Amino acid sequence: MKPLLITSALPYANGHIHLGHMLEYTQTDIFARYQRMTGRRAIYICADDTHGTSIMIRARKEGRSEEAVIADMSAAHQRDFADFMIQFDHYGSTNSAATREVCHEIWASLQKNGRVAKRDVTQLFDPQAGTFLADRFVKGTCPRCGAPDQYGDNCDKCGSTYSATELVDPKSTLSGARPELKSAEHLFVSIEPDHAFLTEWTSSEGRMPKEIANYLAGHFLAEPLRDWDVSRPAPYFGFEIPDAPGHYWYVWFDAPIGYIGTTREWCDKHGERMDDWWRSDKTEIVHVIGKDIVYFHTLFWPSMLKSAGYSLPSRVQVHGFLTVNGEKMSKTKGTFVMARTYLDHLDPSYLRYYYASKLGARVEDFDLNVDEFVQKVNAELVNKIVNLASRSSRFVAKTGLSASYPDDGGLFEAAAKAGAEIGEAYAAFDFARAIRIIVGLADRANEYVDRVAPWALAKQAGKEQEVQNACTVALNLYRQIVLYLAPVLPKLAAESGVLLNCAMDRHELAQKPLVGTPVAPYQHLMKRMEVEAVQKMIEASRAGDPGDAPKAAAAPEAGAGEAAPTKWEDPGDALAKEPLAPQCSIDDFTKVDMRVARIIAAEGVPGAKKLLKLTVSLGGDTTRQVFAGIKAYYDPKDLLGRLVIVCANLAPRQMKFGMSEGMVLAAGDGENVFVLSADSGAKPGMRVH
RNA sequence: GGGCCCAUAGCUCAAUCGGUCAGAGCCCCCGGCUCAUAACCGGGCUGUUCCUGGUUCGAGUCCAGGUGGGCCUACCA
Numbered sequence: 001m002k003p004l005l006i007t008s009a010l011p012y013a014n015g016h017i018h019l020g021h022m023l024e025y026t027q028t029d030i031f032a033r034y035q036r037m038t039g040r041r042a043i044y045i046c047a048d049d050t051h052g053t054s055i056m057i058r059a060r061k062e063g064r065s066e067e068a069v070i071a072d073m074s075a076a077h078q079r080d081f082a083d084f085m086i087q088f089d090h091y092g093s094t095n096s097a098a099t100r101e102v103c104h105e106i107w108a109s110l111q112k113n114g115r116v117a118k119r120d121v122t123q124l125f126d127p128q129a130g131t132f133l134a135d136r137f138v139k140g141t142c143p144r145c146g147a148p149d150q151y152g153d154n155c156d157k158c159g160s161t162y163s164a165t166e167l168v169d170p171k172s173t174l175s176g177a178r179p180e181l182k183s184a185e186h187l188f189v190s191i192e193p194d195h196a197f198l199t200e201w202t203s204s205e206g207r208m209p210k211e212i213a214n215y216l217a218g219h220f221l222a223e224p225l226r227d228w229d230v231s232r233p234a235p236y237f238g239f240e241i242p243d244a245p246g247h248y249w250y251v252w253f254d255a256p257i258g259y260i261g262t263t264r265e266w267c268d269k270h271g272e273r274m275d276d277w278w279r280s281d282k283t284e285i286v287h288v289i290g291k292d293i294v295y296f297h298t299l300f301w302p303s304m305l306k307s308a309g310y311s312l313p314s315r316v317q318v319h320g321f322l323t324v325n326g327e328k329m330s331k332t333k334g335t336f337v338m339a340r341t342y343l344d345h346l347d348p349s350y351l352r353y354y355y356a357s358k359l360g361a362r363v364e365d366f367d368l369n370v371d372e373f374v375q376k377v378n379a380e381l382v383n384k385i386v387n388l389a390s391r392s393s394r395f396v397a398k399t400g401l402s403a404s405y406p407d408d409g410g411l412f413e414a415a416a417k418a419g420a421e422i423g424e425a426y427a428a429f430d431f432a433r434a435i436r437i438i439v440g441l442a443d444r445a446n447e448y449v450d451r452v453a454p455w456a457l458a459k460q461a462g463k464e465q466e467v468q469n470a471c472t473v474a475l476n477l478y479r480q481i482v483l484y485l486a487p488v489l490p491k492l493a494a495e496s497g498v499l500l501n502c503a504m505d506r507h508e509l510a511q512k513p514l515v516g517t518p519v520a521p522y523q524h525l526m527k528r529m530e531v532e533a534v535q536k537m538i539e540a541s542r543a544g545d546p547g548d549a550p551k552a553a554a555a556p557e558a559g560a561g562e563a564a565p566t567k568w569e570d571p572g573d574a575l576a577k578e579p580l581a582p583q584c585s586i587d588d589f590t591k592v593d594m595r596v597a598r599i600i601a602a603e604g605v606p607g608a609k610k611l612l613k614l615t616v617s618l619g620g621d622t623t624r625q626v627f628a629g630i631k632a633y634y635d636p637k638d639l640l641g642r643l644v645i646v647c648a649n650l651a652p653r654q655m656k657f658g659m660s661e662g663m664v665l666a667a668g669d670g671e672n673v674f675v676l677s678a679d680s681g682a683k684p685g686m687r688v689h
Numbered sequence: 690g691g692g693c694c695c696a697u698a699g700c701u702c703a704a705u706c707g708g709u710c711a712g713a714g715c716c717c718c719c720g721g722c723u724c725a726u727a728a729c730c731g732g733g734c735u736g737u738u739c740c741u742g743g744u745u746c747g748a749g750u751c752c753a754g755g756u757g758g759g760c761c762u763a764c765c766a
Binding site for chain 2: 135210211212214215218219220226228229252291292294295296299300320321358362363364365367369371372375376378379380382383384386387388389390391392394395432433436439440443446447449450451453454455456458522524526527528
């Protein structure tokens, strides 16, 4: 087998790792670990993608250098990956000397091959920030439907697309300045000369998922390939183009080159030759990417590699997006879970297992269903698999395994045989199939244990050997299963190796039974998953997203024109005046029992300046007396009969004028007060959830 | 508007080249066991394989059309 160079897409240095990212890194890591376990030479290379306008803007806002920003983010990324047991051979950065050098080299060969051309491009320019603006840094009124506050490329109200230059009343989101049109020279790379080659290359068997090849063939390869704009004028955070001072390579130019640059760093560190990996037909390259960046990896990238005499990937594996409970990840729903938040609440092995158990080679979106997640991990991984060790190792803690492997009716041999099919599934990125087979093995192992019932034998004198034999079989079957799962669950494999005093690092170890070895005292290898922990994670992820808040506070613009009932211009001063309280948990929230109630009596309180005395009904005969500080705002007779919301389990409070047995909910900013009421149809006594 | 993918038990999914492929797990019900992390084992239940036509001795499996989902794009890549 040829040595294998494996990459995942480079995470961008402008944000933290979330569970969507983890799908890709888990997928790649399982593949890489499997390859290593077969004894194949395999290195897994990745890096932070560090260049571009976003990083530059962020650095400006934070008042520090881009280098400082990306260094912090790289450290955070690597912590997250390490904690999820993603085993890179090297993790680098596109902002490295090595990547810069490879960029120069590839650029030189593109120049030499006559692939580079200059052309003027007119773009919006922010005169205040002194920078050109990508579409998403411009907002304005949609030229089609008049919806305000739309991005520069399309309108999310009417769905129309347009050029940023068409926006009515455009504003830079960086400075608020009105962008102006400005022309600048850009450098373009042509890939059309490789058209025929790419048509053949993308469609060759096993190169990439079939649907991707179809998509390319029907879309881009069906017509002449357009030139690619690879430069951005200063200011830009990136590498300056050597023969075009003041121009920088667009982030997407140097990002994939980071694969090569990072490999070079690894080579330098380990005394390897980079050409053995990137300019050799003795090695293979596999890229794992998401479906959003197919274009770059299957057209531009191979063309660039070919032009510069590098090896082309033998496979581009593409996965879909992560959804949670069937929907896009959402911050308000708490399903946009950062890797760190997950790690704060749950064992990374759970997620690795769940991802593996559902991940096939197809380009399908992956739905993380929270209930299924808990259910699958507990039922398959803990109850069936790990429990196998738990239920049988105790009996042989003193004796160890039998000296020779007992007759097990062919179970071990069948499982050994399954190793080939499991291996094929891993190698084909069909992890779900591998897991299906493995869980089947666990089912058979549990049936065996039940059949021979070592716990019953243990109670009979003279059956010691049978007990030991039964457990020798059970633990060997367990060991096979965990060996097969080792690419997915390296920690479980390592800990099981400690339990059984054996190596767990090679796929082929599952072919030969373990005999005559000691067994360590059993300690829990994995706990059942608590639903509550998942809920807490979701809660923690629901944290108010400050990034979205300012939207509401955006300056109202008297939107002229037709009546636009979908448009509200609420000022943000109330929120600003009284910022959000610290986050509370769902548990905290449920402590507060709020009920719909009807005001059945309301009167002023003699001697009190602010209070009204209200009697509210919670339905039936249950009433409460509440003193509310709303005398200045409400006339008692206007309140009579109204449905309101009361906090019904508030501790009663003795006031000067009597006992107050609850609180009527009202909103206010200190100047005015508005009693909350329920929509019609609500009945007194209904709880607010 | 263009394109790609998908459609199998209540749920999640299997079913090599068209030939006992109509299955598994979960859920639910009944029974057993008690070694184990209330785990495990046995049994039972549920299907017009989206619809309509076609090819074939034979079709979830191939073809055509339709319906319903998902995704990608929208003379930017």
